[in-house]
Amino acid sequence: MLYIIGTGLWRGDDISVRGAALCRKCAYVYLDEYTRAFDPAELEALEGIIGKKMVRLGRHELEEGLTFLNQAKDNDVALLVPGDPLVATTHITILMEARKRGVRVEVVHGSTIHSAIVGEAGLHIYKVGGACTIPMREKCIRPYSTYDKIAENCARGLHTVVFLDTSPEKQLAVKEALEIMQEIERERGKGIFADTSRIVVGCRMGSQEQELAYATVDTLKEMRLPLPCTLIVPGKLHFSEEEALALISKG
Numbered sequence: 001m002l003y004i005i006g007t008g009l010w011r012g013d014d015i016s017v018r019g020a021a022l023c024r025k026c027a028y029v030y031l032d033e034y035t036r037a038f039d040p041a042e043l044e045a046l047e048g049i050i051g052k053k054m055v056r057l058g059r060h061e062l063e064e065g066l067t068f069l070n071q072a073k074d075n076d077v078a079l080l081v082p083g084d085p086l087v088a089t090t091h092i093t094i095l096m097e098a099r100k101r102g103v104r105v106e107v108v109h110g111s112t113i114h115s116a117i118v119g120e121a122g123l124h125i126y127k128v129g130g131a132c133t134i135p136m137r138e139k140c141i142r143p144y145s146t147y148d149k150i151a152e153n154c155a156r157g158l159h160t161v162v163f164l165d166t167s168p169e170k171q172l173a174v175k176e177a178l179e180i181m182q183e184i185e186r187e188r189g190k191g192i193f194a195d196t197s198r199i200v201v202g203c204r205m206g207s208q209e210q211e212l213a214y215a216t217v218d219t220l221k222e223m224r225l226p227l228p229c230t231l232i233v234p235g236k237l238h239f240s241e242e243e244a245l246a247l248i249s250k251g
């Protein structure tokens, strides 16, 4: 049996009681360290709660190798994933592959940045359009599609949750992410990432160092913000959303 378990927003003890209990009974426990970095102290706390060490898996094993699926034919196997396992990951492939191979599989969902940042900023979740990611420069992709997705949401008055790329080696910082988008802004010219455009940023949400701010692109580029971070490009604001954003406004 394969259990795909979300560890929740940030802390080691954000895992659900059921998720932790399942890990304790599993013969093999793996951790996805590719889709979001785990803070070392929180990782230790999580291992304390589940009473065992986790084997860390990188991109290759999660997207192609999938050897843990073979183990799950005859053993209880847990795959732990930061946040919710099916939000902003490609792990739906693991779920489908397990079903195709006849491996029994269950998903234990977790709290996720996708809803946490929207709610804490005071924005209405039913006004959120499709999410997108700003990739690192190292990937040599000019993210026109990211810009266009945000523009499409804005045109419909919807908010856009924008994830920043991550890998075990590096997490994309807000300043660099905004510079990347401003290069496209200069070509597209819709004013989404103008120096004076106001954007929400949520940093290390769910941790003691959590920061939430609503500020201009110029101001955000100058702020020291703890990683990981997520942006929200607001669409048309309801007056109650305007009031909420005023409470986290910086500059």
Ligand SMILES: C[S@@+](CC[C@H](N)C(=O)[O-])C[C@H]1O[C@@H](n2cnc3c(N)ncnc32)[C@H](O)[C@@H]1O
Residues within 6 Å of the ligand: 009, 010, 035, 036, 082, 083, 084, 085, 086, 087, 088, 089, 111, 112, 113, 114, 162, 163, 164, 165, 166, 202, 203, 204, 205, 206, 228, 229, 230
């Ligand atoms: C590939 S997504 C995975 C999301 C995860 N599955 C979830 O449900 O929360 C990883 C990106 O989400 C954002 N992120 C995840 N957790 C965060 C947090 N606690 N605070 C701020 N941003 C976060 C960052 O942009 C990070 O690079």
